[in-house]
Amino acid sequence: MNTQYGALRNGRKLLGTALAVVLLIAAVASVDTARAESPNDILVIASPAIKVKSITVEDLRDMFLKKRTNWSSGEKVVPLNVADNAKLREEFRNAVLEMSPSEEQSYWQIRKIKEGDSDPPALGNVLKAVFKLRGAVSYIYRSQYKAGVTNVLLVLPNGSK
């Protein structure tokens, strides 16, 4: 009798553990599949000639602030901004440069005087420019992206890091 009771208790414990594990797996799986791609994701794109598969936010910041001027593959970096007043520019500035517009302007004023460097140019159609210019890097919304034209090195979901 005692042996039967003991076996029953062990069985319940085992089942309870299995149930908890299964519920946990189901919860994690449900979170994963709930995040969908958004058209407002920012894609960091680079020219097809660059043999680089990904980039960190820190390296990207260095490139757009001209603290780093070469890709890891050796090519010269050509950073390209979108128009000053575009929402995309503001989101990129917040997420990657971590500067306000005034701080960015101050940074370039100082850098011009100390190093003779200029800020990256701002273009209307960065997708075309990135495709054409060797070493170029820029950023667009996912909704503007055309697959196969340029490399995507980094995704900033909804404009965040």
Place this chain on the structure above:
Amino acid sequence: MMIRFLLGILLAVLLFVPVGRAQQPPGSATDQAAPASETPSPSGPSQPQTADLEKRVAAAESEVKEQKAQNAELKATVDQLKGRMDESDHAAETALIGMGEEEFKQRLEIYGFMDAAFYYYDFEKKTITASLSPSDPSFSVNHVNLYFSGQMERTLSALAEIQYTFLPNGKDKTYAVLGNKYSATDTTVMSTYDWARFPTHSLAIERAIVTWKPYDFLGITVGRFITPFGIWVTDHAPTVTIPARLPYLIVSSALPLSQTGLQLFGRLFPFTNSYFDYALTLSNGRGPGEAIFDLDNNKAIGLRLKGSYETKHFDASVGGYIYSGMYTSVTKGTKPNATAEEALVIVVNPSERYKELSGALDLTIDIYGLRLQGEYCRQMRKYSVRPIIKFAVFEVEDMNGGHAIDAISWYTYGLAAYRIPFKLAGQEMELTPFTLYEYNKIRYSYPKITIDGFRFGLNFKPSPFLVVKYESVKMTLDGVETPVTPAMVTRYWFHSGQVAVSF
């Protein structure tokens, strides 16, 4: 029983969680109620109803045709506008890209900075040193610097920085002492065209360099470059430096501020947010005409190392520069009591020569707006040809001071500032109170002097292009006791308001 109950729960969870996500999103076609529609009566439509239906269908078809035509017109207009936008986009990009070439070229850029100030020296003791500056409040324009910057290729660039100055017009030339008359420099000229009189001014070439930089870790600069030491000398513009007035370390050129020669430089990235910079310099060193010629066969070498770590709220850097060179000044003339043959030869004799070994250390820390900055320079001179010693500060020969001696001089300053950002009328601005202390021991001059100073001030940036500064500086110039020391030592306050703009 219990086991069956739990198994039941498990099955329920596994079945209903994925099924819940498979539900169609709201607004899908199947969710919408089917629109009400007319259904034909079981006995079939009557003739008046059919005619009515046909009329309505025809009207609908005609409306659809009309809308299609309008849409086509609108599409054509949109395509035309798109075409025009594409053309202007393309024109802008072509200017940058270069008519379909894949190379990226920038145009020549011209920019610069300038500053105007109102200043007042209040000398507690009016000694000879007080004659260096006016004792009446004065307005001045001190820097008008233009930059000419070009990027010719991806790896090739050029930069020239020219300072325009109103000097030497008005500068003292001689004093009425020892039988001399007072004179000041007067560069006023008169035009032969309209007899208009105007002073001519001058310019100084701060730097003129060509840089080839194929990699981050290796670049070469050739020309007249700013010596890569410290913080202030590379900042150097009033729109960049926090205080207005230069520390004595810079005023006295504790290290040569610029050199003509070549520089190897580069940057490495040891880990995230960190940088390691180096520079190796080779130049004419110091000399009376070192920008364009060297008077000895001893080129100066220097090595710069700097490590820094930079994040949004915390920056720190520490660096050093060591410099070794020779200063030579010469006289040229024929040999005394020369023969007819010897009179045809100009002999060059050194009138001053010393070896120099100097070093500098610099440190900056920026943490949540608080900036701490310091520099230390040490200069060692060893003479092989000793000139008549120079007066302290004036840097002119003292006929009674004997000859120059080997000496070690050192210079240091420490700056503390706190950046307070705020918004006014929608514009981001910055207010930075600061204080600075400096201490300098100059030992190659006569008399040996000590210059120490304390200052405080406010730096206000209403825009990234404009800075307004107020500063009060208390300086003490003291010296080792000599017959001339009482004539030189002084103490003064210097008050100034400065407006600097970059454009």
